[in-house]
Amino acid sequence: MIATLGQFSLWLALAIAVYGAFVSFLGARRCQPALIESGQGAVISIFGLSTFAVLLMEAGLVGHDFSLEYVARNGSLDTPLFYTIIALWGALEGSILLWVWLLALMSLLVVMIERKRQHELIPYVTVVLLCIAAFFLLLVAFPASPFTTIFPAPPDGRGPNPLLQNHPLMAVHPPGLYAGYVGWSIPYAFGMAALITGRLGEAWIRTVRRWSIASWAFLTIGIIVGGRWSYEVLGWGGYWAWDPVENASLLPWLTGTAFLHSVIIQERRKMLKVWNVALIILTFALTIFGTFLTRSGILSSVHAFSNSAVGPLFLVFIGVILFISFSLMVYRGDRLQAEGDLDSLVSRESAFLVNNLLLLGFAFAVLLGTLFPLLSEAVRGVKVSVGEPFFNTVNVPIGLGLIFLMAIGPLIAWRHASIESLRRTFAGPLCLAAVGTGICWFLGVRGVYPLLAFALSLLTAITVFQEFAGGARTRRRNTGEGYLTALSKLTSRSRRRYGGLIVHLGVALLVIGITASSVFKLEQEVTLKQGESLQLGRYQVRFDELSAWQEPHRFVVQGNFTIFNSNHKVADMRPAKRFYPAEQQPIGTVDVRSTLREDLYLVLSSFAKDGTSATVKALVRPLMMWIWIGGWVMVLGSLIAIWPDRRRAAAAADMVEERMAWQPGRS
Numbered sequence: 001m002i003a004t005l006g007q008f009s010l011w012l013a014l015a016i017a018v019y020g021a022f023v024s025f026l027g028a029r030r031c032q033p034a035l036i037e038s039g040q041g042a043v044i045s046i047f048g049l050s051t052f053a054v055l056l057m058e059a060g061l062v063g064h065d066f067s068l069e070y071v072a073r074n075g076s077l078d079t080p081l082f083y084t085i086i087a088l089w090g091a092l093e094g095s096i097l098l099w100v101w102l103l104a105l106m107s108l109l110v111v112m113i114e115r116k117r118q119h120e121l122i123p124y125v126t127v128v129l130l131c132i133a134a135f136f137l138l139l140v141a142f143p144a145s146p147f148t149t150i151f152p153a154p155p156d157g158r159g160p161n162p163l164l165q166n167h168p169l170m171a172v173h174p175p176g177l178y179a180g181y182v183g184w185s186i187p188y189a190f191g192m193a194a195l196i197t198g199r200l201g202e203a204w205i206r207t208v209r210r211w212s213i214a215s216w217a218f219l220t221i222g223i224i225v226g227g228r229w230s231y232e233v234l235g236w237g238g239y240w241a242w243d244p245v246e247n248a249s250l251l252p253w254l255t256g257t258a259f260l261h262s263v264i265i266q267e268r269r270k271m272l273k274v275w276n277v278a279l280i281i282l283t284f285a286l287t288i289f290g291t292f293l294t295r296s297g298i299l300s301s302v303h304a305f306s307n308s309a310v311g312p313l314f315l316v317f318i319g320v321i322l323f324i325s326f327s328l329m330v331y332r333g334d335r336l337q338a339e340g341d342l343d344s345l346v347s348r349e350s351a352f353l354v355n356n357l358l359l360l361g362f363a364f365a366v367l368l369g370t371l372f373p374l375l376s377e378a379v380r381g382v383k384v385s386v387g388e389p390f391f392n393t394v395n396v397p398i399g400l401g402l403i404f405l406m407a408i409g410p411l412i413a414w415r416h417a418s419i420e421s422l423r424r425t426f427a428g429p430l431c432l433a434a435v436g437t438g439i440c441w442f443l444g445v446r447g448v449y450p451l452l453a454f455a456l457s458l459l460t461a462i463t464v465f466q467e468f469a470g471g472a473r474t475r476r477r478n479t480g481e482g483y484l485t486a487l488s489k490l491t492s493r494s495r496r497r498y499g500g501l502i503v504h505l506g507v508a509l510l511v512i513g514i515t516a517s518s519v520f521k522l523e524q525e526v527t528l529k530q531g532e533s534l535q536l537g538r539y540q541v542r543f544d545e546l547s548a549w550q551e552p553h554r555f556v557v558q559g560n561f562t563i564f565n566s567n568h569k570v571a572d573m574r575p576a577k578r579f580y581p582a583e584q585q586p587i588g589t590v591d592v593r594s595t596l597r598e599d600l601y602l603v604l605s606s607f608a609k610d611g612t613s614a615t616v617k618a619l620v621r622p623l624m625m626w627i628w629i630g631g632w633v634m635v636l637g638s639l640i641a642i643w644p645d646r647r648r649a650a651a652a653a654d655m656v657e658e659r660m661a662w663q664p665g666r667s
Contacts, residue, residue: 183215499641
């Protein structure tokens with residue numbers, strides 16, 4: 001029954017998506033409100049049907065309906081309920097079903113929120129979103145159906161991949177990434193609607209700004225949580241390995257970041273219209289490309305949990321997106337001309353432009369490094385690997401340039417900055433950053449790149465605090481408010497600017513954490529007998545004993561270690577190995593003691609069967625926690641930035657103005 005209902009709901013949703021896209025387009029071209037409303041009704045129907053399909057899939061997983069092939073491959077009687085529920089996105093079919101549901105949800109929100117504000121664009125936005133939905137519904141209805149049945153049904157299933165049931169962050173990491181990927185469909189749909197209608201003023205840009213920042217925030221959450229998952233599950237002591245699937249998530253994040261900066265120039269100076277539309281197209285195409293890399297099995301990756309035949313369909317879809325989108329750009333080229341000029345190379349516009357070029361250069365290097373093994377195999381028949389040295393060599397200098405622009409860009413004047421204004425703005429922060437860098441050198445930081453990373457991150461943090469302190473001081477002087485009240489109202493009155501500055505502060509914290517934890521990490525792997533210790537930095541790690549027990553779905557062997565700092569006990573740590581029946585190799589479970597100063601990270605590498613000795617890998621990573629703190633500060637800043645502010649009035653005025661200039665049916 002679940003399979004029949006689920007399959008039927010997906011087929012029906014696919015048919016409705018095709019119908020809705022057709023009538024929306026027809027309604028917009030003929031100015032027939034009934035057809036437009038019918039298209040919007042299709043969006044509601046697809047959300048209902050996809051929600052029903054997701055609930056059916058969850059019912060199949062929780063109810064252990066092993067007649068469903070997906071449940072038999074990703075569920076088992078012994079899997080805990082929590083991991084049974086999140087197994088929905090543990091493999092290809094379920095994750096695409098999740099994508100469909102997220103897209104249906106966001107499409108519904110767009111129609112509900114924007115249909116009155118952007119009623120000229122929304123029919124075409126609906127067309128684009130329904131076409132995207134139709135593609136993914138086509139996948140889950142036929143080649144990647146989660147409701148495919150098997151006969152006879154096995155008495156039990158294999159259970160999820162052990163790596164996916166070894167940490168609760170799997171409940172957040174994939175949905176965060178997918179929400180970020182799917183979210184970029186909204187700006188893309190508005191961009192295409194603007195191209196189709198020729199309404200390429202600033203109103204649509206203001207509308208998509210919040211959707212873009214929200215998508216960027218979801219993508220940031222997915223990447224940060226994914227890094228934490230890698231750190232605590234994969235057992236190698238790192239959080240980022242330039243893995244193809246990791247790179248795939250970074251690519252739209254980079255181009256999306258470029259868009260969020262360059263769109264400010266279009267709003268303020270009416271420049272970069274072509275550039276911004278191109279960035280939206282590119283970002284959306286890269287989200288599809290990321291899904292293709294993750295789910296096609298074309299590249300080997302610890303994150304690619306499935307192989308399938310849907311890869312060619314994704315490639316065709318990406319090709320269609322790029323062809324139609326750039327053809328529309330060429331067609332509307334006359335309406336994408338810039339209305340403003342770059343007045344001076346020393347201006348905020350110039351800083352943002354260079355920022356965009358560096359971000360695109362960063363993205364190109366990541367894309368090239370990711371695809372080079374495939375290109376090499378296709379051309380020369382030799383499969384090569386591109387590892388961390390390439391990415392670090394190319395991207396570290398680019399990253400440092402970006403941090404420098406992040407520090408100075410928001411404080412440079414628009415149009416033209418004088419030498420006197422630059423001196424007045426940056427003299428204090430530069431002096432403080434120089435003092436901070438000197439302290440870092442005194443504490444043992446050596447090397448050009450680490451010193452530059454600390455110096456530029458400090459400069460960024462100082463300029464952010466200077467902006468907040470200066471603004472609050474001025475407001476307090478003018479209004480007599482308390483300092484905290486002035487600071488709060490200052491931020492709430494200009495959420496976009498101060499939210500952006502908070503994001504920059506988060507990036508600075510993240511860079512400090514990355515630099516310190518990479519450059520000054522300590523690592524040791526030794527075999528210890530019971531009662532023996534290893535010395536790592538200021539820690540002594542003593543091996544006490546092994547313990548083992550059987551859980552319903554796995555067998556666990558745990559190492560018990562006591563941690564001392566200068567002969568004072570500070571912690572007990574319990575790294576373990578978990579043996580799953582369906583896996584030949586055990587899954588390691590690390591134990592991490594985190595403080596603001598450093599992480600102590602233990603991995604149980606191996607052990608004697610009689611329990612008398614264990615091989616332990618220990619790492620000390622300074623300032624590691626600041627990576628996660630920096631990531632969440634970035635998310636906080638983006639949430640502040642998308643909160644409604646007074647600019648909505650300006651946006652509404654622009655929309656009214658454009659509506660007056662626009663004639664129904666004109667394209």
